[in-house]
Amino acid sequence: MKGVLVFVAMLTLLAGCDDRALLPYAREMGETALMRTVGLDAGEGGVVFTAATGSRAGGQEALVLSASGTSIPTAALAVQSLGDSYVYYGHADQLLVGEEQAARGLAELLDYLAREPQLSLGAQMWVVFGGSAAQAIETAGERGVAQRLDQLNTDGELGAANIGRSAAQLMTVLARQGSTYLPALDLQPAREGDGGQGSKQTLLPGGYAIVRRGRLVCRTDTEVSRGIELMEGENAGSVVDLSLEDGTRVSLVQDAARTVCRPVFQGDELTGLDVTCDLTVRVAQTGRRLKPKELEWLRQRLEQMQGERIVRAIELGQYWDADFLDLERRTQMARPAWKRHIQKQWDEVFRALSLRVEVRGRVERSYGMMDGAE
């Protein structure tokens, strides 16, 4: 037993205690406001830092605190002094950035996230368009916006909303390829049936924000957004509506997409990209039984449409000289032996690379009430 006491006494030396704090500081959870969502906007001469709890048990309203400062830590400290509880960011897993702040740059924010022990780099990030991040946080009112963002994130994983990006992913990708995309949110006036439940504004998925060298450069439209999702192979569940020649509307649900990007060389010179996308869809809705010829027509139409989307997504990257689809690494993976050639030439030739996109669609048989009907 004496040995145990000596052993414990020796182990306490590992506690990292110094002359300022012998013991770690304990906080009671009952006196803590657990922030779920953090928003960052550009302010006059600095930033506006907003933090919100999720919906709280016992019918309590979500707590939203906002303060401005010349830097992010200053604003965050100002938020700490507000409210009646200790503001704790250990559970902040949602990070909204206003459009203007994103255009100013995300480097400072990422640096702050990496250095602040409470904030996690695992937080999911969105760029807010049509309003500020603070407004987006306040859209849900007393219910808090956290649940809505949680759902958007889950939908994204299921292919029903934008592809999610965490701060850690953003940091990694920016360090590797200099450009990437972040899911965008649209702050729009609320309307009946959008789930806003009385709020004046509502948050909707709104494509992607393209970030180049840490700054927002543009926002994608719907076609480019679908192209990005096809390239990433994370479009399961998205729907394509097509009309047959006789006006019959057919809805196709995409089950899987796998895109491979190969480099095209002329001699040692990288001249183009050969993109092949294998796409599997199934018929989700149709008014009658489809004939084989019609299925073939649908397949061809689908291939054409999705091919154009992919081309538009890649061309957007070429326009901004932003390889946000990570094409360089993809081509290197497809041709490992040519890795150094690609690496050496990529920055120079990326914008001028010719594209050959091939989509190989497959419409899987599906059965419905109309099957067997004459």
Next chain:
Amino acid sequence: MRVGVFETKGPVDGPHPRKEPRLTQPLTVEGISDVFRDCVDFKKRELCVGDDPARRLTLCYLEGVVRNERVSDYILRPIAQNGELARVGEEKMFALMRDGALYNLTATERTTTDQAATDLIAGFCLIFFPGRREVLSFFVGTEEKRSVGQPENEPSVKGARDSFVETVRTNTAMVRRRLRAPELRIAEHVVGRQTLTPVDVLWLEGIADPVVVERVQERIAKMDIDGIQTTGNLEEYIIDRLDTPFPLVASTQRPDWFCGGLLEGRVGVLCEGQPMGWLLPGTFGQFFQTNQDKTSNWMLATAVRALRWVCMFITLLLPALYVAVVTFQPEVIPVKLAMSIAAAKREVPFSTVFEVLIMLVSFEVLQEAGLRLPGPIGQTVSILGGLVVGSAAVEARIVSPAVLITVAMAGIAGYTMPNQDFDGALRLWRFGLTILASIWGLFGLVLGGAALIYHLAGLESFGQPYLSGGDRVARGPLPLEKWRERVRLPLNRRNQR
């Protein structure tokens, strides 16, 4: 013996005078009467041998300790009816009675007052011959004992249902019935100056490590105490260390489990007056095993054993882990759970560690109250206590529901431990770990866990490391378990073909 913090600085064997011989009276009727003076149960009776009134013997016994019919049928009747005893000389009569004229299995010649008095107490009667220094001692005890019942503390679902009783000889007989090998050795020691309690050491010659057998016998022989009344009287004198709450010997009420231990190469100890047996050496993994493990399918048994290990960690660590993460590292709690805990905690006036300690102490109090009261009342106290301390405390916002669930889960997980002494040790360490976690958070918990491992790694039971890996979590199919564990150094490792 290492006793850690209880180690005395002076010599361990201080003066403890023992009077030898214990009784100074002569071995005569008067002498033995003097020994048992003022004892209402001491009886003596003069007998005529055969039909000769001139030849007289004196019979002494303790009433209540002997069975009257045995004395009448096996002692008095042959003396009265055997005419030859009256006709031969006294020397011859003594020899005849000692060698079989009286119908008794045990006829012993005693020459000292100590022996004679001890025999009387053990249920013998003494026959004094006029003018002789020797007496004859015959066993005529009542042998009143509790019948063999079911093991209440170790219930059996499938398999044998008999249990040890308070009589050591009955217990050895139960072992003999299961282990019919002539190699089963039973050595007896008498322990206790006042209780003179028989303590038997059992082992299978050719299997058990003779060094352990010798060590056990040596420790029991060295015991010089007033008496054995409780199990602790024996356990604490024979174990290697006293500065640990962990049991260093395993006890069981079940003869089948006891015999299983002997077959594994362990040494058994049985004690008069204790309805249980001890198996030595005791190792950490042994306390996760039950005899049920060998009556269930091997896969099920392995799963259940693994569950017990998980429960051990739950009962030991859960309250401390709760205090650490809620007070210091809330970020490791899933978001929704954290929000729920925070909301419930908002109305509670006490700190988290105080809440947990209150509940842990309440749990111990309830358990103690339930144990000490008679069965039905104990149950009522437990139910009322559970309701009051549980739901009422939560409704009154004295503790938060999460704390109640945490402490209840830790408590219930502890009940899966087959050995209550082991569970008790875990409960004791649970308090320590909770306090450490309340000071340093997860670091404190890790620190306490390291100290616990350090402590356990330093323990030995009869020369075998307490953490030695002889008792595995997994139980393989019995036909494939062909070897006794090497760590117990059995003389014969093979247990089947």
